[in-house]
Amino acid sequence: MRASRASATRELILTAAERLFAEHGVFAVSNRQVSEAAEQGNNTAVGYHFGTKADLVRAIARKHSVQIEEIRQRMVAEAGADADLRAWLACLIRPTTEHLADLGNPTWYGRFAAQVTTDPTLRQIMYEESRSSPSLVRISAAINGLLPDMPDEVRAERRDMSRLLIVHMVAERERALADGTPTPRSSWQDTADGMIDALAGLWLAPVSTR
Amino acid sequence: MRASRASATRELILTAAERLFAEHGVFAVSNRQVSEAAEQGNNTAVGYHFGTKADLVRAIARKHSVQIEEIRQRMVAEAGADADLRAWLACLIRPTTEHLADLGNPTWYGRFAAQVTTDPTLRQIMYEESRSSPSLVRISAAINGLLPDMPDEVRAERRDMSRLLIVHMVAERERALADGTPTPRSSWQDTADGMIDALAGLWLAPVSTR
Secondary structure, eight states: HHHHHHHHEEEEHHHHHHHHHHHHHHTTTTTHHHHHHOOOOOOOOOHTTOOOOHHHHHHHHHHHHHHHHHHHHHHHHHHHHOOOOOHHHHHHHHHHHHHHHHHSOOHHHHHHHHHHOOOOOHHHHHHHHHOOHHHHHHHHHHHTTSSSOOOHHHHHHHHHHHHHHHHHHHHHHHHHHHOOOOSSSSSHHOOOHHHHHHHHHHHHSOOOOO | HHHHHHHHHHHHHHHHHHHHHHHHHHTTSSSHHHHHHOOSSSHHHHHHOOHHHHHHHHHHHHHHHHHHHHHHHHHHHHHHOOHHHHHHHHHHHHHHHHHHHHHOOOOOOOHHHHHHHOOOHHHHHHHHHHHHHHHHHHHHHHHTTTSSOOOHHHHHHHHHHHHHHHHHHHHHHHHHHHHTOOSSSSHHHHHHHHHHHHHHHHHSSOOOOO
């Protein structure tokens, strides 16, 4: 009984924090403000249930990455032996867009993830979450095997480009939805289509030499 | 005399702030810490010379965007009537990489710009700086005129992708240089080559329809 109440409190804090971080910035919001927004009478609730700001950020990241990994493992299992580059790019992109579509508007995770990825001290947290994903390793290897001949450095560079493009385009769309400003695509599914097209072009682009 | 001392103090503050923001995060660093790092006996120096955190961020962004715009205007002037897509992409990308190469390692502006672009409250500052650039408007129109037929929404989407890819890839490289970790390319010039290749592929990628 006590355990389940603690778990409910943690969930309230995670949701309040994610929203405040997305809307005002991860560092502009204090643990006290998160505790208050989660309607915890005790304004040290974040410290009690999570620890530091970095611990709270990690808990939010973990919550979503577990759900996204589940979708990704399903998609990877469904990708047949004849899956082409676009099919593997879909495995890379759609787990995130499908997760956000499942959550329903408004979401906050996209803006949260973009900030954390860009922050000099917190970015490590996002990398640790993705490094521990077996399905991402599988997708990365499959994409690699389908590329034309190119230097390893260019592969590494385009892997960085893909990762950054996905995380920041997802945040852009989420923000536009939250602000009620126009979006280039009408659904998360179509947004994924646009990213698959663009990243297929990016990965297959000829490499010029000096 | 007094004016030139004030101007030197402003410059010391801008440099100290840019570095601290890049290394620790724009919101993790207080105006007091910036004043101290700039060796101003008076720890309200930031407030006196700039105003708020947002005003300080704008001053740093302005300082660099003026210098980048100068390079960009030169490159646009040199782009002949027969300039192709890659030439215009060079006009989009090289002013930033050339500016950073000119500053010499270490630089901080790349990481600063990526954070500001991603922050929910500060991002507007970066957009205002780029919206007021006549050369960017010219480049954008030229790229648009060289694209195959595609829906306006896809053009807008790929414009967002280009912008985000450049700002975040520049920050990644700057961080790797600062940390002494491997970089895919050995110079800023080669980094620009890699982005031109990738963005040419991205812009020209076929658009799939459902």
